[in-house]
Amino acid sequence: DAGVTQSPTHLIKTRGQQVTLRCSPKSGHDTVSWYQQALGQGPQFIFQYYEEEERQRGNFPDRFSGHQFPNYSSELNVNALLLGDSALYLCASSLAVRGDSTDTQYFGPGTRLTVL
Amino acid sequence: QKEVEQDPGPLSVPEGAIVSLNCTYSNSAFQYFMWYRQYSRKGPELLMYTYSSGNKEDGRFTAQVDKSSKYISLFIRDSQPSDSATYLCATQYNNNDMRFGAGTRLTVKP
Numbered sequence: 001d002a003g004v005t006q007s008p009t010h011l012i013k014t015r016g017q018q019v020t021l022r023c024s025p026k027s028g029h030d031t032v033s034w035y036q037q038a039l040g041q042g043p044q045f046i047f048q049y050y051e052e053e054e055r056q057r058g059n060f061p062d063r064f065s066g067h068q069f070p071n072y073s074s075e076l077n078v079n080a081l082l083l084g085d086s087a088l089y090l091c092a093s094s095l096a097v098r099g100d101s102t103d104t105q106y107f108g109p110g111t112r113l114t115v116l
Numbered sequence: 117q118k119e120v121e122q123d124p125g126p127l128s129v130p131e132g133a134i135v136s137l138n139c140t141y142s143n144s145a146f147q148y149f150m151w152y153r154q155y156s157r158k159g160p161e162l163l164m165y166t167y168s169s170g171n172k173e174d175g176r177f178t179a180q181v182d183k184s185s186k187y188i189s190l191f192i193r194d195s196q197p198s199d200s201a202t203y204l205c206a207t208q209y210n211n212n213d214m215r216f217g218a219g220t221r222l223t224v225k226p
Contacts, residue, residue, distance in 0.1 A: 004159075006159075033214075035214075040124070040218070040219075041218055041219070042120075042122070042204050042206075042216030042217050042218050042219050043160065043204075043214075043216050044216070045213050045214060045215070048213070056213055058213065090159055090160070092214075104150075104162060104165055105162075105214065106162060107152070107159035107160045107161070107162075108159050109158055109159045110158070110159045112157070
């Protein structure tokens with residue numbers, strides 16, 4: 001059973017450029033969440049996608065956008081890169097549950113983005 | 117004030133020691149509590165998942181939640197060098213927005 005996969009593993013960009021990161025969820029999962037983890041910090045929630053729509057968003061600017069495809073895979077796009085965007089970007093997948101129940105999220109290995 | 121506070125350590129213990137990791141949180145609306153383990157340059161791995169107050173045990177790991185004091189703990193018995201990692205506590209609303217602590221770096225020395 002394949003877990004959450006992310007690509008690429010590492011990425012180096014310069015300020016002002018745009019980047020696209022990709023995530024394939026764990027088999028059977030339909031919800032994808034993206035997190036940013038700066039060095040020495042815990043992950044911070046960027047947004048969550050379910051049924052190809054952004055269901056929830058954290059405190060991140062509009063430069064951060066995303067997409068979910070019919071096969072549940074997802075992309076994170078960051079425009080006009082800043083030095084401060086350098087971080088480990090984590091994708092987590094889960095299975096949506098109706099009502100008041102919540103999902104357990106499983107993380108991928110992350111994409112390490114360096115902005116020079 | 118951060119929603120989830122966690123002492124970043126580092127924490128160093130000898131092999132076989134009992135390890136206690138702790139977090140506090142500020143929002144009483146949190147209902148779900150998790151502990152993740154993260155090895156260097158890897159993604160977080162779910163260790164324990166608990167709902168509301170109480171204890172949960174899984175092998176050498178025990179998670180405790182005290183909602184009255186907004187305090188969550190992870191205990192590791194008979195710690196091993198392979199337990200050396202960063203441990204992240206996390207809390208969650210129904211809407212799946214997880215809030216993490218900064219992580220505690222643990223080293224277990226042989």
